[in-house]
Amino acid sequence: MKIISFYFHKIDERFKLILIATVVGIGGGFAAVALNRSLELGREILIKYRGDWYSFIFPAIGAILSVFFLVYIAKDVGGHGVPEVIYSVTRRGGLLRFRSSFSRLISCALTIASGGSAGPESPVVISGASIGSNIACLFRMRDRQRITLVGAGAAAAIASIFNAPVAGIAFSLETILGEWTATNLITIAVASAVGTEVCRIFQGNQIPFKGGPFTISNADVVACIGLSIFTCISALMLMRLLKAVRHISSQIIPFDILRAGCGGLLVGLIGIFLPDVLGEAYEAVRAAIYGHSFDGIIFAGILTVGKIVATCLTIGTGGMGGIFAPCLVIGSFLGLFYYKLLLLLFPSINWAGQAYFCLLGMAGVLSSVLQAPMTGIFLITEITGGYQVLVSVLLV
Known part of the structure; x- marks a missing residue:
């Protein structure tokens, strides 16, 4: 030796x-x-x-x-x-x-x-x-x-x-x-x-969230600007609520185990009505990317807020886990919401599709929360195989 x-x-x-x-x-x-x-x-x-x-x-x-x-x-x-x-x-x-x-x-x-x-x-x-x-x-x-x-x-x-x-x-x-x-x-x-x-x-060599191919028009690229604003707001909401939950829960419940248990119980109650927010929720992301039907724009917005609240209650009260996966899920739900909003406001435009805006939402929320744009860009393009949307991801 x-x-x-x-x-x-x-x-x-x-x-x-x-x-x-x-x-x-x-x-x-x-x-x-x-x-x-x-x-x-x-x-x-x-x-x-x-x-x-x-x-x-x-x-x-x-x-x-x-x-x-x-x-x-x-x-x-x-x-x-x-x-x-x-x-x-x-x-x-x-x-x-x-x-x-x-x-x-x-x-x-x-x-x-x-x-x-x-x-x-x-x-x-x-x-x-x-x-x-x-x-x-x-x-x-x-x-x-x-x-x-x-x-x-x-x-x-x-x-x-x-x-x-x-x-x-x-x-x-x-x-x-x-x-x-x-x-x-x-x-x-x-x-x-x-x-x-x-x-x-x-x-195995699997792409977690396979998306595309997309037909991207100038309207889709311009719409990225609006989505970037939504992702910024969602990221701010997530971080500020997480900080508030940590502070308030530690003041109200000083015991670590009891605090984590209460947070988990509230997450479980949310899960009764919104089961898609529980756990990693990657199946819900795949459903959104693959174009499965969700019940309208209001439900997409509720899912976004529900995932933000559930994540803050889990991590903010002491549960062990990271923020990457929740950012991806929140971003996909937000992209779904934004896509449905575009369909409502501009029904005559042929948009790139639900999966396109879900992927961009994932990139925007992740980059905003981490303050690491290069990580967000490369991560989204690799885990989705969506190199076709690279320019759009850069904008968001």
Whole structure:
């Protein structure tokens, strides 16, 4: 072992980072696969009970178990996903706890599988980042190198969970590290590609939300300006309501488990009337993109607001999960609402279609919330295969 360590430290620093980034990418890929499989298992177990009268308490039970595991079993009390990784990069030299590599995945699975309105990406980001941080510590890397590997782990996680390697690279460089140096780019690109391939081996090379082809006219491009305003308003509503829920709920209910349970119960009650807002809600996104009928413009607007409220109640009261997936769902519902509004106001125009505006809504809300336009652009084009709408996405 000493001989291996001796020769390893003699390797050129850049090549060393690439070798370790490969290992980090494998770890990030397996973390994403494990979380996806856990969510699928949880849904399969609970789906047969969804129609029962007591199913509205499932999100509350999941939130309680999630917080109990995180606080009292894993004892991993810290920041909330991506902000915690950013704090680690900016203030702690990329140091993250090893238990964060698995504790957030388990907690997230309990929250989302039970119906909590959140996404899997934030926990898997901190898992991948923690893998990168601890492997860097194992090889006694310097702070600068460790930070790069934290970014590599985050990139591998995003790339794997969405099957979107370029979006993983953009997310890490734009959001986590905040700089586009050559060393960072190569290391992160390797981890992102490896993580994606690991995920594809176990889950296949699937495009989550296939859209198009579209016939895009000048009217559709001009309509993008109006949609961008709607997405901005929705993003502001989501972030301000989330902040308010966190503040108010912590003031009213000081106990973590009870607060999360109450939030989950309210989400379950919303789910009685709007089941499409529960969990990841990706099936509802596919239904919107594939042109399945929803009950008019009012219902589309209610779905949008309902998903915003359910997400804020889930994450704001302590449920573990990310904001990526809810942004995509909110954006798709908002795009559906906007499309139906255009049909109502301008019925004589032959618009590009429901799927077109759903995809643009997803890009607009995600970019607005994350304040990361490049991530939003690449993510939407990769997870939808919608490179045809790239110009429209840039406008939104």
